[in-house]
Amino acid sequence: xxxxxxxxxxxxxxxxxxxxxxxxxxxxxxxxxxxxxxxxxxxxxxxxxxxxxxxxxxxxxxxxxxxxxxxxxxxxxxxxxxxxxxxxxxxxxxxxxxxxxxxxxxxxxxxxxxxxxxxxxxxxxxxxxxxxxxxxxxxxxxxxxxxxxxxxxxxxxxxxxxxxxxxxxxxxxxxxxxxxxxxxxxxxxxxxxxxxxxxxxxxxxxxxxxxxxxxxxxxxxxxxxxxxxxxxxxxxxxxxxxxxxxxxxxxxxxxxxxxxxxxxxxxxxxxxxxxxxxxxxxxxxxxxxxxxxxxxxxxxxxxxxxxxxxxxxxxxxxxxxxxxxxxxxxxxxxxxxxxxxxxxxxxxxxxxxxxxxxxxxxxxxxxxxxxxxxxxxxxxxxxxxxxxxxxxxxxxxxxxxxxxxxxxxxxxxxxxxxxxxxxxxxxxxxxxxxxxxxxxxxxxxxxxxxxxxxxxxxxxxxxxxxxxxxxxxxxxxxxxxxxxxxxxxxxxxxxxxxxxxxxxxxxxxxxxxxxxxxxxxxxxxxxxxxxxxxxxxxxxxxxxxxxxxxxxxxxxxxxxxxxxxxxxxxxxxxxxxxxxxxxxxxxxxxxxxxxxxxxxxxxxxxxxxxxxxxxxxxxxxxxxxxxx
Ligand code: COA
Ligand code: AMP
Numbered sequence: 001x002x003x004x005x006x007x008x009x010x011x012x013x014x015x016x017x018x019x020x021x022x023x024x025x026x027x028x029x030x031x032x033x034x035x036x037x038x039x040x041x042x043x044x045x046x047x048x049x050x051x052x053x054x055x056x057x058x059x060x061x062x063x064x065x066x067x068x069x070x071x072x073x074x075x076x077x078x079x080x081x082x083x084x085x086x087x088x089x090x091x092x093x094x095x096x097x098x099x100x101x102x103x104x105x106x107x108x109x110x111x112x113x114x115x116x117x118x119x120x121x122x123x124x125x126x127x128x129x130x131x132x133x134x135x136x137x138x139x140x141x142x143x144x145x146x147x148x149x150x151x152x153x154x155x156x157x158x159x160x161x162x163x164x165x166x167x168x169x170x171x172x173x174x175x176x177x178x179x180x181x182x183x184x185x186x187x188x189x190x191x192x193x194x195x196x197x198x199x200x201x202x203x204x205x206x207x208x209x210x211x212x213x214x215x216x217x218x219x220x221x222x223x224x225x226x227x228x229x230x231x232x233x234x235x236x237x238x239x240x241x242x243x244x245x246x247x248x249x250x251x252x253x254x255x256x257x258x259x260x261x262x263x264x265x266x267x268x269x270x271x272x273x274x275x276x277x278x279x280x281x282x283x284x285x286x287x288x289x290x291x292x293x294x295x296x297x298x299x300x301x302x303x304x305x306x307x308x309x310x311x312x313x314x315x316x317x318x319x320x321x322x323x324x325x326x327x328x329x330x331x332x333x334x335x336x337x338x339x340x341x342x343x344x345x346x347x348x349x350x351x352x353x354x355x356x357x358x359x360x361x362x363x364x365x366x367x368x369x370x371x372x373x374x375x376x377x378x379x380x381x382x383x384x385x386x387x388x389x390x391x392x393x394x395x396x397x398x399x400x401x402x403x404x405x406x407x408x409x410x411x412x413x414x415x416x417x418x419x420x421x422x423x424x425x426x427x428x429x430x431x432x433x434x435x436x437x438x439x440x441x442x443x444x445x446x447x448x449x450x451x452x453x454x455x456x457x458x459x460x461x462x463x464x465x466x467x468x469x470x471x472x473x474x475x476x477x478x479x480x481x482x483x484x485x486x487x488x489x490x491x492x493x494x495x496x497x498x499x500x501x502x503x504x505x506x507x508x509x510x511x512x513x514x515x516x517x518x519x520x521x522x523x524x525x526x527x528x529x530x531x532x533x534x535x536x537x538x539x540x541x542x543x544x545x546x547x548x549x550x551x552x553x554x555x556x557x558x559x560x561x562x563x564x565x566x567x568x569x570x571x572x573x574x575x576x577x578x579x580x581x582x583x584x585x586x587x588x589x590x591x592x593x594x595x596x597x598x599x600x601x602x603x604x605x606x607x608x609x610x611x612x613x614x615x616x617x618x619x620x621x622x623x624x625x626x627x628x
Contacts, residue, residue, distance in 0.1 A: 001402065002402070002403050003399055003403045003405055003414065006266075006402050006417055007415070007416075007417050009417070010417035010418060014034070014035070014418070015035060018258060018418075019031065019033075019034050021258050021262045021447075022034070022046065022049075022254075024258070024261045024262065025051065025056055025254075025257045025261060026051070026055060026056055027049055027050070027051050028049075028050040028051055028052065028227040029050040029051075029227075030049060031048055031049035032048055033046075033047075033048060034046060034447070035444060036048075036231075040443070041443050041444075041461075041469075042451060042452065042457075043444035043445065043451065044231045044255075044451050045230065045231070045252065045254060045258075045447040045448075046231070046254035046258065046447065047230050048230065049229070049230040049254050050228065050229055050230070051228065051230060051253060051257060052130070052131065052225035052226060052227055052228065053234055053253055053256070053257060053293070054098075054127045054128075054130040054131035055131075055225040056257055056297050057127060057130070057293060057297045058087060058090050058091050058094060058127060058296065059225060061296075061299045062087050062088050064299070066087050066272065066299055067086060067087050067088030067091075068086050068088065069086060069273065069301065070084045070086055070087075070301045071085055071086060071087040071089075071090040071296060071301060071302070072084070072090065072123060072301070072302055073085075073301060073302075073303050073304070074118075074119065074120045074304045075304070075305050075306070075307070075321050075324075075325065076167075076305075076306035077306070077312040077313065077317060078168075078169060078307050078312055079199075079200065079306065083120065090124070090127075092222070094124050094127045094131060095131065095222035095223055095224070096217050096220060096222050097124055097125065097128040097217060098128040098129075098132050098222070099217070099222045099223040100217040101128055101129075101134070101159065101194075101223075102220075103220050103221070104159065104191075104192055104216070105158065105191065106129075106134050106158060106159055107132065107134070108133030108134065108232075109133065109134070110132075110134045110135070110157075110158040110159075111134070111137060111156060111157040111158060111236070112125075112134050112135070112136050112137070112157050112159045112160070112161060113137050113138075113139060113148075113151065113152060113155070113159075113160040113161070113190070114126060114129075114136050114137070114138045114139070114160075114161045114162075115138075115139045115148065115160060115175060115178075115179060116138075116141070116161065116166075116196065116282070117141050117163055117165075117166030117175075117306060118166075118304055118306035119196070119304065119306065120304055121163070121213065122138070122163075122282045122304075123282065123291070123292045123296075123302075123304065125161045125194075126138065126235070126282070126288075126292050126293075127296075128223075129235075131224075131226065132223060132226050133226040133227075133228040133232060135155075135233045135234070136235045136236075137155050137157065137235060137238065137248070138235070138237065138282055138283055138287075138288065139283060140281060140283025140284065140567065141166045141173055141281075141283060142173075142283075142501075142565050142566050142567030143283075143565040143567060144561065144563055144564055144566075145178045145179075145181035145182040146185060146563050147246075147563075147564060147565055148179070148182035149181075149182040149183075149185035149186040150245065151238050151248075152182060152188055153188050154455065155248060155455075156188045158190060158191050159191060159192050159193065159194065160183075160190045160193045160194070161193070161194045161196070162175050162179045162194070162195055162196070163196045163198055164195060164196065164202060165198050165200055165203070167200060167306065169308060169311050169312055172200060172201055174201065174203075175203070176203035176204070179193065180206065190209075192210070192211060193206070193211070194210075194212075194216060195211070195213060197212060197213065229253075229254075230252070230254030230255070231252050231253070231255075231451065232252070233251065233252060233253070233454075234251045234253040234256050235250075235288065236248045236249065236250055236454045237249050237251065237288060237389055239285075239389040239390070240502050240504035240507065241463065241504060241506075242493050242494055242495075242504065247459065247463065248454030248455065249285075249390050249450045249454075250450055250451060250453065250454050251288075251392055251448070252448065252451050254447070255446075255447030255448035255449070256293070256392060256447075256448040257448075258448065259392070259393055259418070259446060259448030259449075260289050260290075260293055260294035260297060260448060261294065261297045263294060263393050263394065264276075264294050264297070264298035264401075265298070265401045266399045266401045266402050266416075267385070267393075267394055267397050267399050267400065267401060267416070268329045268360065268400070268401065269328075269329065269357060269358070269401035270298060270300050270328055270401075271298060271299070272298060272300065273299065273301075274301070274329070275301045275303070275327045275328055276290070276294075276300040276302055276327070276328065276329050276331075277302070277303040277305065277321065277322070277329070277330050277331065278290035278291050278303075278330075278331040278332070279305050279318065279330070279332040279333075279336060280332070282304075284389075284501075285387075285388075285389040286331065286362065286363065288392070289392050290331055291304060301325075303325055303327065308339075309336040309337070309339045309340050310339045310342075314343070315339075315340045315343035315344040316349035316350075316351075318336070319349065319350050319351055319353060322353050322355065322356055323351060323353055326355040327355055328355055328356065328357050329357055330356060330358075330359050331359075331360040332359070332360075333361065333364060333500030334361050334363070334365070334366045334367060334370050334500070334532070335363075335364065335499045335500045335531055336500070337361070337370050337373065338367075338370055338529070341370060341373045342530065347373065350377040350378060353378065356378065356380050357380060357381075357400075358380050358382070359381070359382045359383065360383045360384075360385060361374075361384045361385070362384070362385050362386065362387060362394070362412075363497070363500035364500050365489075365497075365532070366382075366384040366410075366412075368409045371384065372409070381400065381404060381407065383397065383400065383407070383413070384412040384413070385397035385398070385412045385413070386412035386476075386488050388474065388475075388476075389502070390449060390450045391449045392448050392449060393448060394412075394416055395416060395419045395421065395441065395474075396412045396413055396414055396415050396416065396419070396421065397413055397414075397416055398412075398414070399416065408481075408483075408485050410487060411481070411485040411486060411487050412486060412488060413485055414484050414485060414486065415484070417446075418447070419445075419446060420442035421440075421441055421442075421480070421486060422439075422440050422441070422442060422471065423435065423436075423437040423438070423439055423440075423478065423480055424437050424439075424440050424471070425438075426438075431479075433480050433481055433482045434479055434480075435479055436478065436479050436489065437478075437479065438467075438468070438473065438474075438476075438477055438492055439474045439476045439477060439478050439486070440468045440471035440472060440473050440474060441474065442472075443465070443471060443472060445472050473492075475491055475492055475493050475495060476488050476489075476490070476491060476492065477489055477490045477491070477492050494506045494589070496524075496525030496533045496535060497532050497533050498528075498533050498534060498535060498568075499530075499531040499569065500532070501567055501569075503535065503567075505523040505524060505525060505535065505589070507564065508523040508535060508537070508560060508564065508568060509521055509522060509523050511559055511563045512537055512556055512559070512560070515539075515555060515556055516542075517541050517542055517545040517547050517552055518539050518540070518542070518552070518556070519540050519541060519542045519543070520539075520540040520579060521537060521539050521540065521579075522537070522538045522587045522592070523536065523537050523538075524536055524538075524589050524593045524596065525593065526593065526596040526597060527596075527597045534569065534571075534572070535568065535569065535570045535572075536572050536574070536596065536623070536625075537553075537570065537572070537573030538574060538579060538592070538619070539552065539553070539573055539574070539576070540575075540576060540578060541575060549575040552575060553574070553575065556573050557570060557571060557572075557573065572623060574620075574622065575619075576615055576616060576619050577615060578609075578612050579612070580592065580607060580608075580609075580612040580613050580616055581608050581612075582606040582608060583606055583607075583608050584606070588604055588607065591604055591613065592616055592620075595613065595616065595617055595620060595626050596620050596625040597625075598626065598627060598628030
């Protein structure tokens, strides 16, 4: 079948399409219906089914005779180790961990925070929660303690599973002190913490609260898989919103299983026995869907890579992993390729990679230079695809497993079945091809996408459904061409994308506003050759603060690292007298971005005092920006 036929099949009978896709999953109770629209515009999928995610990701493959196949390959250049875990071993390890968690009181519906680096134990912790029907929330290691504390208070976990440390090339990330500080800060206290002690750093356990990963599993009864309802939350993953408070995206169990399993063949052209590698982090949605769940659900071997694209030890690291482990489909962010291209512009370090079928890019706009470089040197299709934490899998892609469509550089290709993507004007009316607008998806969203935000249904409706009734608002702007190819051009909110990491400038402004000498501030994302965007702060100081500007900037950089974490990558700020605003007081961030990036810009008609833009331009020039 062609892509057009498959998409047409879904359009003609969405219910039938997803029930057929549900055939790829082992059910405890089979679904009789796909969509539940009884609370429209809030939708759920497969609500009358019961199922277990861990069973589908692990146990069923052992029963099918794949027990000896590698399930996880841990390749860790930062520790100089490699380790293979077969499906049979994974089943044993996960059942024991789940048994130990159960013995400590973890049950279906309890929340468990996982705070771990790129080690197989992170996946095992996720799967052990899934086995019990406990709801995990993985927190990325590059966040500061206060970000962890916010998540602890929002999802109120009964337990936290953490590693003693993570390894960044230049330093050891001390997880345990961050964990302790976060628990101190949070109002909610977990009943217990499980600490996975790594060789590189053994953490001191807190008596009465902490248990050690190996010891607490000693002698326990392994746990069987607990069936859960189709709409039971599999996990909560926090992502940046427009305010400082992160949004807890809820992933429903059955829809997630059906949809990501479907994508493994349709989009990534992978099935049981194939080796799949997503070079991301378990703390992000790509890591949830394509390091942990989807490849395992499909019976593939997944690679857990603890290293960087460059510097561990060089720009050939990715190619070494692909060649050594015979990776078939490889997924990374454009920023990682830009880092490799910078070190190896001629592609001299790229060997012949016979196993590799295609390279997939997502997380940010894939720039044409990067795509050309990859096409030239890897000699495989380079597939840009577009998705969000909220959806959990691609909204638009080039579905290699169905049909390799012509690649149009700059476009993540076409809408996947399940997604009716529309470009709307401010009034919510679809615009004609080639016209820029807000990208929205006609409701209902397909299975596996977020049904709501954790404990925040009102916020879910306000953030995504209120602006364009009948649609889900993606927060991205762009256009569709005459062939139905999508082009994602910008965000419509204050989210910026730094090295493939989604960050909120609003949250950063809240941090800067907390500095005692800062009266007013703005944060914008300016273009960055390597990371796509880079945050830049403007600070107006309190009258009479009498402070050295460089000192205040230094303190603000340190404050951001302390409050949000190194991942914010906030390294630059500048002190200015005033910020450019509209007459109604709205800061003209968009204009500042255009000036910084040397893009054409017009004086906003509503500006209060045009002279301020000269001051801003001078400030940007002092940072080497606005050179145009
Ligand atoms: N734990 C703790 N700290 C982390 C971290 C983690 N898991 N990941 C990143 N950090 C830190 C880095 O050490 C760095 O700290 P520093 O300010 O002390 O140097 C900071 O966060 C910023 O990191 P990053 O933006 O990743 O920059 P980098 O210079 O270390 O690396 C790249 C640049 C391009 C190589 C890197 O960003 C990269 O590989 N990006 C791909 C991202 C990706 O795959 N995203 C997933 C989306 S699909
Ligand atoms: P996240 O939720 O962290 O996955 O970030 C999602 C956002 O990243 C999207 O809303 C887009 O702004 C951006 N993004 C992801 N993939 C792409 C892509 N292929 N092209 C352009 N932008 C993308």
